[in-house]
Every structure is written in structure tokens, then in C-alpha cells.
Amino acid sequence: MQRTLVKDAHASAEPRDSILLQGWVRTRRDAKAFSFIELNDGSCLKGMQIIVPDTLPGYAALMHRAATGASVEARGRLVASQGAGQKWEVVAEHFAIVGDADATYPLQKKGHSLEFLREIAHLRPRSNLFGAVFRVRSRLAYAVHRFFQERGFHYVHTPIITASDCEGAGEMFRVSTLDAANPPRDAAGAVDFVRDFFGRQSFLTVSGQLEGETFACALSNIYTFGPTFRAENSNTSRHAAEFWMIEPEAAFLDLFGNMDLAEAFVKHLVRDAREHCAEDLEFFSKFVDKQLAARLDFVLERPFQRCSYTEAIEILEKSGRNWEHPVAWGDNLQSEHERFLAEEHFKCPVTVYNYPRTLKPFYMKVNDDGKTVRAMDLLVPGIGEIIGGSQREERLDVLLEAMRAHNLNEKDYWWYADLRRYGTVPHSGFGLGFERMLMFVTGVANIRDVIPFARTPGSAEF
Amino acid sequence: MQRTLVKDAHASAEPRDSILLQGWVRTRRDAKAFSFIELNDGSCLKGMQIIVPDTLPGYAALMHRAATGASVEARGRLVASQGAGQKWEVVAEHFAIVGDADATYPLQKKGHSLEFLREIAHLRPRSNLFGAVFRVRSRLAYAVHRFFQERGFHYVHTPIITASDCEGAGEMFRVSTLDAANPPRDAAGAVDFVRDFFGRQSFLTVSGQLEGETFACALSNIYTFGPTFRAENSNTSRHAAEFWMIEPEAAFLDLFGNMDLAEAFVKHLVRDAREHCAEDLEFFSKFVDKQLAARLDFVLERPFQRCSYTEAIEILEKSGRNWEHPVAWGDNLQSEHERFLAEEHFKCPVTVYNYPRTLKPFYMKVNDDGKTVRAMDLLVPGIGEIIGGSQREERLDVLLEAMRAHNLNEKDYWWYADLRRYGTVPHSGFGLGFERMLMFVTGVANIRDVIPFARTPGSAEF
Numbered sequence: 001m002q003r004t005l006v007k008d009a010h011a012s013a014e015p016r017d018s019i020l021l022q023g024w025v026r027t028r029r030d031a032k033a034f035s036f037i038e039l040n041d042g043s044c045l046k047g048m049q050i051i052v053p054d055t056l057p058g059y060a061a062l063m064h065r066a067a068t069g070a071s072v073e074a075r076g077r078l079v080a081s082q083g084a085g086q087k088w089e090v091v092a093e094h095f096a097i098v099g100d101a102d103a104t105y106p107l108q109k110k111g112h113s114l115e116f117l118r119e120i121a122h123l124r125p126r127s128n129l130f131g132a133v134f135r136v137r138s139r140l141a142y143a144v145h146r147f148f149q150e151r152g153f154h155y156v157h158t159p160i161i162t163a164s165d166c167e168g169a170g171e172m173f174r175v176s177t178l179d180a181a182n183p184p185r186d187a188a189g190a191v192d193f194v195r196d197f198f199g200r201q202s203f204l205t206v207s208g209q210l211e212g213e214t215f216a217c218a219l220s221n222i223y224t225f226g227p228t229f230r231a232e233n234s235n236t237s238r239h240a241a242e243f244w245m246i247e248p249e250a251a252f253l254d255l256f257g258n259m260d261l262a263e264a265f266v267k268h269l270v271r272d273a274r275e276h277c278a279e280d281l282e283f284f285s286k287f288v289d290k291q292l293a294a295r296l297d298f299v300l301e302r303p304f305q306r307c308s309y310t311e312a313i314e315i316l317e318k319s320g321r322n323w324e325h326p327v328a329w330g331d332n333l334q335s336e337h338e339r340f341l342a343e344e345h346f347k348c349p350v351t352v353y354n355y356p357r358t359l360k361p362f363y364m365k366v367n368d369d370g371k372t373v374r375a376m377d378l379l380v381p382g383i384g385e386i387i388g389g390s391q392r393e394e395r396l397d398v399l400l401e402a403m404r405a406h407n408l409n410e411k412d413y414w415w416y417a418d419l420r421r422y423g424t425v426p427h428s429g430f431g432l433g434f435e436r437m438l439m440f441v442t443g444v445a446n447i448r449d450v451i452p453f454a455r456t457p458g459s460a461e462f
Numbered sequence: 463m464q465r466t467l468v469k470d471a472h473a474s475a476e477p478r479d480s481i482l483l484q485g486w487v488r489t490r491r492d493a494k495a496f497s498f499i500e501l502n503d504g505s506c507l508k509g510m511q512i513i514v515p516d517t518l519p520g521y522a523a524l525m526h527r528a529a530t531g532a533s534v535e536a537r538g539r540l541v542a543s544q545g546a547g548q549k550w551e552v553v554a555e556h557f558a559i560v561g562d563a564d565a566t567y568p569l570q571k572k573g574h575s576l577e578f579l580r581e582i583a584h585l586r587p588r589s590n591l592f593g594a595v596f597r598v599r600s601r602l603a604y605a606v607h608r609f610f611q612e613r614g615f616h617y618v619h620t621p622i623i624t625a626s627d628c629e630g631a632g633e634m635f636r637v638s639t640l641d642a643a644n645p646p647r648d649a650a651g652a653v654d655f656v657r658d659f660f661g662r663q664s665f666l667t668v669s670g671q672l673e674g675e676t677f678a679c680a681l682s683n684i685y686t687f688g689p690t691f692r693a694e695n696s697n698t699s700r701h702a703a704e705f706w707m708i709e710p711e712a713a714f715l716d717l718f719g720n721m722d723l724a725e726a727f728v729k730h731l732v733r734d735a736r737e738h739c740a741e742d743l744e745f746f747s748k749f750v751d752k753q754l755a756a757r758l759d760f761v762l763e764r765p766f767q768r769c770s771y772t773e774a775i776e777i778l779e780k781s782g783r784n785w786e787h788p789v790a791w792g793d794n795l796q797s798e799h800e801r802f803l804a805e806e807h808f809k810c811p812v813t814v815y816n817y818p819r820t821l822k823p824f825y826m827k828v829n830d831d832g833k834t835v836r837a838m839d840l841l842v843p844g845i846g847e848i849i850g851g852s853q854r855e856e857r858l859d860v861l862l863e864a865m866r867a868h869n870l871n872e873k874d875y876w877w878y879a880d881l882r883r884y885g886t887v888p889h890s891g892f893g894l895g896f897e898r899m900l901m902f903v904t905g906v907a908n909i910r911d912v913i914p915f916a917r918t919p920g921s922a923e924f
Binding site for chain 1: 465467469470484485486487503504505531532533535560561562563567568569582583584585587588592593596597599600601603604607611614616617618619620621622623624625626635636637638639640642643645652653655659660661662664666673676677679680681682683684688689691693695703704706713714856877878880881882883884885886887888913914915917919920921922923924
């Protein structure tokens with residue numbers, strides 16, 4: 001007999017004479033002539049209530065083993081439920097234990113700290129919270145693909161292992177097959193990376209943007225969605241060493257078209273999660289973040305605002321606030337500034353653009369003022385910057401000068417410069433940290449809790 | 463004015479008074495009172511023919527610059543084409559050069575070798591062949607997600623950086639931030655990986671299966687789709703150091719259900735590419751592999767066959783062939799054997815299952831005969847093994863014994879064993895190498911030519 005997922009059973013339009021459910025026991029409650037078992041199979045938040053009558057053969061022994069965490073199967077009739085909170089329940093005609101879980105099962109009832117659950121990351125998706133988080137993660141990833149595919153963007157797998165450093169920021173993981181204890185040395189005694197696997201020193205990527213640009217300058221509209229890495233030794237709730245990033249890039253698109261795309265994208269993701277993960281989001285609103293529903297409405301209902309960096313500085317200066325970090329043209333906006341702009345001044349998501357050239361990487365298009373570049377950051381309430389992007393410098397001479405100013409070796413970027421040498425076009429793109437978006441949509445406060453197995457300093461368990 | 467993609471212009475139902483196209487010049491042909499320009503923007507294989515009349519201001523200078531590779535924009539009327547091979551063409555009322563390409567542009571007309579094009583991997587997507595390859599790659603990736611999402615499978619991002627070696631096969635890339643020249647040493651003089659970023663020696667993943675199993679044992683049906691790595695020093699047309707793999711895993715699924723899933727998946731991918739990439743596949747059939755269309759039909763139209771490894775050995779022994787590699791029960795099937803089974807004996811895709819235990823990894827479910835495990839390989843004509851999978855060993859004692867037999871340290875797999883300790887369930891899964899599938903669907907013979915920027919021994923350019 002074919003298995004039915006709990007999700008599909010709940011969606012049933014009518015009673016069914018025979019249904020087979022398989023999953024794990026969440027709770028068991030024994031009554032006089034039967035037991036109630038909540039069977040969860042992870043297909044949705046809610047389990048199915050199974051009524052096991054004591055007339056089933058071996059009832060007592062079965063119920064003894066049907067403890068929290070045990071895997072079971074139940075075959076029976078799907079009938080309208082007498083109880084509150086559910087439309088259907090199953091009256092079992094057959095009930096079997098598939099795999100036991102004894103009293104040492106770590107996910108007993110409740111009250112575990114998030115820290116403890118991180119230590120059992122292999123079991124935590126069996127809990128309500130993490131089941132919901134990872135269902136939303138899956139749906140949101142699919143929503144990313146749908147958004148771009150339906151708009152004619154091509155998905156590109158940019159390389160994970162790379163010899164170039166997009167941001168020029170350092171903080172990269174080295175990838176090597178050399179003997180760590182006794183690496184080969186060159187004549188000068190330095191490690192001879194020419195004898196490493198790739199014939200040169202290589203690293204894990206920090207961004208697929210530069211490679212993405214090469215494809216945008218061929219297929220017009222592309223996006224990447226893949227893992228990226230930062231070897232940053234910071235133990236915060238918002239940083240992980242390994243995270244997933246989405247980076248669209250479009251030819252013949254200027255900074256304002258880029259903003260349009262970013263806004264439509266963020267709204268699409270929020271709308272999609274609302275539509276397809278309603279039950280899970282309700283759970284987050286109730287148990288994780290009471291402000292969640294309001295914050296998501298905020299993004300969906302308000303038109304996004306835009307203001308230049310220079311205007312933003314003026315707004316902050318005139319605010320009369322005592323800033324922890326002083327406000328000055330030429331300095332980075334700090335978290336307190338970004339939150340003030342989105343949450344208090346504009347009271348909606350806001351895109352700040354045209355940042356001082358000195359604050360930004362070499363590849364951004366220089367404005368006619370010579371002082372600012374066509375950068376943009378999308379700030380959302382409660383979280384601050386969620387998207388960063390720019391129009392790229394498409395003029396060869398200006399790009400080469402910027403490389404020199406950033407002490408980059410032109411030879412390392414010959415292929416990137418080629419895009420400006422042959423049929424150059426205005427083009428733009430941005431990056432969205434997938435986990436940051438997920439934190440925004442679920443209200444979960446620690447990035448470690450939206451990643452299946454988080455990689456952070458000192459931690460690569462599982 | 464809003465840009466129209468060439469693809470959408472071709473799909474136009476009626477003429478349009480005004481349309482804006484932007485892209486790159488593929489060819490220019492000058493006639494008496496006008497020039498024909500083929501404008502390609504990568505949205506589809508076919509370019510749009512632009513007719514530039516010599517009455518446009520600056521016509522001579524413009525046409526001089528409108529060389530192959532230059533980026534241009536054309537505004538004008540979309541009209542029914544007089545020529546053969548296209549429905550629409552554009553009569554330009556405005557034509558401008560966006561970016562020049564001089565005679566050094568490496569992608570002049572044609573006749574370049576694939577080897578040369580690999581050296582300009584940043585420009586090759588502008589060619590017909592590679593534009594088509596990477597559009598199909600994008601569509602096929604989307605088809606992967608659609609297949610699983612529509613069947614209630616949850617997408618899981620298993621970790622890229624890992625301290626465990628799924629296959630126990632070695633050949634992994636080390637990931638480190640230690641000073642390669644002077645790594646810290648422990649008291650015995652060995653490299654002290656405790657002081658490395660993750661507090662232990664860590665690597666790039668070779669498979670997300672083990673972590674995927676933890677999620678299948680919570681959400682029931684999951685799949686991964688991410689980059690995987692092999693530090694194998696082999697320079698063949700079928701191996702890359704970095705490639706993408708799809709690994710579904712399902713709870714309460716046995717080996718035969720796993721075969722059903724794998725067959726449906728392969729058929730879905732082929733059907734989806736046929737439906738959505740018809741023009742690109744036609745190009746491959748014409749210029750890359752004349753057998754392509756027949757081979758894809760073969761997969762779609764034939765029911766897949768199944769035969770046990772033991773039966774396969776009998777078939778091969780009785781075939782009367784002179785095998786280069788002798789056939790014997792207990793030995794791996796070689797490429798010549800696999801191709802014989804699919805192409806000559808069964809004349810259709812065939813799943814071989816129940817392989818000798820000694821040939822397979824520790825995690826596969828041991829059959830009652832004690833000699834074979836519930837492994838399966840799906841073999842397709844022209845390419846051999848395209849999918850490998852198994853039912854997993856869900857019995858704790860048998861699993862622990864298998865680990866010992868494979869010299870694995872139980873302590874390293876405590877969490878994997880936990881899945882069998884608490885609510886264990888029968889479960890199965892398989893892996894599909896995405897590039898191998900792409901080679902099958904496009905007929906492209908070298909894996910380097912279906913990856914945007916291939917990573918192979920000695921090569922991590924771009």
C-alpha cells in the first residue's frame with residue numbers, strides 16, 4: 001500500500017477507507033479504551049492524530065514501545081476528527097513499531113535550549129521549530145529559482161574554488177592537497193604552490209560576481225545561487241564561515257533598474273513564503289518573534305523608498321540623535337544609522353545609493369562627481385542591510401585605474417578587463433545573503449539556527 | 463524605453479511599431495542601401511536580423527564599428543521578415559554602438575577548437591555552442607528543483623566544508639587558514655590542526671549523503687543539489703575536481719521505490735529539456751552529436767529494465783564476447799560491460815542492483831544472503847552509469863559491524879549511528895552527477911565544456 005504524507009492527508013477533501021501513514025511519534029496519550037498518538041513525518045508542522053484502539057493485537061506491548069521518537073506506521077480509516085484543532089484523524093486498524101527510541105532519545109518533550117539543539121543538529125529537524133525552519137529554507141530557495149527563471153534569468157554555477165579574490169578583502173580559506181606537514185618548497189624556501197593541485201595557490205570563493213559578469217555579458221540576464229565562504233574569525237549571531245548567496249547580474253541594466261529588481265525580488269520572496277509556508281510562519285509568529293507578521297506586512301505593503309548616501313548623511317545629522325558612532329560624510333553607515341533610516345525616518349525599506357568611492361570595491365561605476373560610485377544597499381526594518389549591489393564600471397580605462405588604486409594586479413584580472421575591451425555594456429547586479437533573508441522571514445535570531453550544519457570558528461561537527 | 467529580449471521578440475504574435483533590442487553583433491552583411499546585422503543577446507540561440515538603412519545619420523561610421531563582438535542597440539519596427547529562416551526582423555530607426563570590439567576580439571566568425579575556447583572561458587558563452595550549453599544547464603537545474611519540489615521533497619543545503627569523509631575514499635581537498643609555510647606544531651611535531659579555523663582538520667565534501675540522511679529521517683523526503691569535490695589527479699574527459707551533484711534521500715523507501723524515483727527523475731529531465739530547450743537541442747543534434755535525438759527518444763520511450771548484478775554477470779558470461787576485462791562474480795562491471803547491457807542486450811536504460819558487498823561502501827543495506835547489498839546503478843546507452851544509489855543500512859548492529867569492516871572509527875560517525883538508535887527507518891537515496899546528465903542531454907563529450915569555469919588538475923583559471 002502506498003504511503004500518504006501527513007500534509008496530503010490533512011488536505012484530503014473527504015474521508016478515506018484506507019490510508020497508510022509512516023513517521024515518528026511526537027506524543028502519546030493513553031485513554032481508557034485507546035491511545036492517541038501524534039504522528040509527524042516532517043511533511044508539515046502539524047502531526048496526524050492516530051487513534052489506536054486497545055482491541056489491536058499486542059496493544060499493550062505496542063503502546064509501551066510507541067514512545068516519543070519511535071518510528072511507526074499506521075494503517076486505517078481517515079475520519080472527521082471529534083477533537084478541536086484538526087479536521088481529520090486516523091483510526092488505526094494496523095499499527096506497528098518500525099524503530100524504537102528509548103528514554104535516552106535527546107529530543108524528549110520540550111524545553112531544550114537552542115544551544116543544546118545545535119549540539120544535536122542531526123536530530124533537531126525532528127523538532128517543530130527546526131522542521132519549520134528547514135521547510136521554509138527549502139521553499140525560499142525554490143522561490144529564488146522561480147523568480148529568476150520566470151524572468152528569463154539563467155542560473156550559472158560560478159566556481160567554488162578560485163585563484164582570485166573578488167572583494168580584495170583577504171579572509172579566504174586555502175584549498176590544498178599539499179602535505180601540510182612537509183609542503184614542497186621553492187629555491188627561496190617558500191611553499192611551492194606550483195606543485196599544488198591546481199598549480200597555484202587557490203581558495204574558496206567569497207563571491208561569484210566577477211565570473212557572473214562574464215555570463216551576463218553573453219546571456220544578458222543571469223543569477224548565481226551557491227555557497228560562499230569567509231574565513232572571518234568572528235563569533236556573532238549573524239556570521240557563518242559558509243553561507244549561501246544569490247547574485248543576479250544583468251546586462252544593459254543601470255543602478256535604478258537594479259533597485260527595481262532587488263525590490264521586486266525581496267517582495268516576491270516574502271509573498272511566496274506567506275503563500276506557501278503559512279502554517280510554519282504562524283508558528284514563528286507565535287513562538288519565535290511576535291513582531292514577525294507585522295514586519296513582513298511592512299515589506300509587502302509599503303513602497304520602498306530611495307535616498308542617496310549624501311541625503312542619508314544629512315538626515316542623520318539633522319536627526320538630533322546622540323549617535324554612538326559619529327556621522328560624517330565619507331564614513332560607513334553603522335547599524336544604528338541604517339536602522340534609524342528604515343525604522344524611524346522612512347518607516348519602510350529604503351535603498352541608499354551613491355556611496356563614497358573610498359568605501360567601496362574597485363569594480364563599481366564611478367559617478368560624474370568623481371567622488372561617489374553607483375553602489376546601493378537595501379535596508380529593511382529589524383535587520384538592516386539585506387542586499388548590497390552596484391552598477392559595474394564598464395569603462396576600461398576607469399576600471400584599470402581603480403584596480404591600480406586598490407593595489408590589484410591587472411594581470412590577475414585580464415579576463416575581467418576583457419569584458420570592457422570587447423563589446424562592453426552597462427551592467428548591474430547585487431548579492432543577497434540567503435541566510436539573512438531566512439532570518440528575516442522566520443524571525444530566527446541566530447544564523448546557526450537557519451543552516452542545517454553551521455560552520456563557524458572552531459566548529460565543523462557533522 | 464524598455465528593452466525587449468530577442469527571445470520575446472521572436473515569440474511576438476504581431477508586428478510592433480517600436481521595439482528596443484540590445485545585444486552583441488554576431489555578423490554584419492552590407493548590401494546596397496542598408497546593412498544586415500545579426501544581433502544576439504543570449505536569451506536564445508537565434509539572433510534577430512536588424513536592417514540598418516543607409517539613411518540613418520552617421521551610417522558609414524556606425525557600420526564600420528558594428529563589427530563582430532561589438533555591443534549595440536537598435537530601436538525600430540518589428541516587421542515580418544522577407545528572408546527565410548525567421549519570422550520577424552527589425553527595421554532600425556535608431557542604431558548605436560554601445561561598446562566596440564576591434565579585430566583582436568578572439569571570437570571572430572568560427573572554426574575555433576574547443577581547447578582554444580576553454581582558454582577564453584570568459585568569452586565562450588557568447589558563441590552559439592556555449593550559449594546553448596549554458597542555457598540548457600540553467601534550465602536543467604531548474605527542472606531538478608521542479609521535479610522534487612512538486613513531489614514534496616525538501617531542498618537541503620548540506621555542508622561544503624566537512625570533517626568527515628562519506629565514502630571513506632580519501633582524495634579530498636584540505637581547507638585551512640593555517641600559515642602554509644609555518645604551520646603550528648604539536649608537541650610531537652605534527653601540524654596542530656586544533657589551531658586551524660575549525661579546530662580540526664577539515665575538507666571539501668565529496669557527498670552530502672550522510673547529512674542528507676539526517677534530514678530524510680526528519681522531513682521524510684529531501685534532496686541536495688550542490689557542489690562536490692574530488693582531489694583525483696586524473697585528466698579525463700569525464701572527471702572534474704569540482705562538480706555539482708543531486709542527492710535525493712527518502713524515508714520509508716526501499717530499493718525498488720528508489721529505482722522508480724530515479725527512472726522518473728531521468729525521464730523528467732530529458733522531457734523538460736526537450737520541451738523547454740528545443741532550439742538548443744536541435745543545434746546539438748546538428749552540430750555536436752547526430753545520435754542525440756535518437757538517444758533521448760530511447761530514454762523517453764522505452765520502459766527501463768532491471769536486472770540483478772548476478773543476472774548481469776550471467777548475461778555477460780553467456781554473451782560469447784571477448785571482454786577486455788574478464789567477467790567474474792565479485793568484480794566491478796567495467797564500462798564495456800555496462801554499455802553492452804544497456805546498448806546491446808537490453809537495448810534500453812537498465813538498473814543493475816544487489817551488488818557484491820565487497821564492492822560497495824559501508825552504509826548500504828546488507829541483503830539476507832549476506833553477500834550482496836541493496837545497491838543500484840542506472841546505466842544509460844552511450845554514457846554508462848548515470849545514477850548510483852542504494853537502500854541504506856538501518857540496523858544499528860549491522861551498520862556498526864560494517865564500519866569496523868571498513869576500518870572506520872565509530873566515534874567519527876556517532877551522529878550517523880544515532881539515526882539508527884532513535885526511530886530508525888528504512889530509507890534510500892541516490893546521486894546524479896549533474897554534469898554527466900548535462901553531457902547526456904547535450905551530447906557534449908568533455909565535462910570541461912559543460913562547466914562555466916572547470917577546475918581540473920593544474921587549472922583554476924578565472
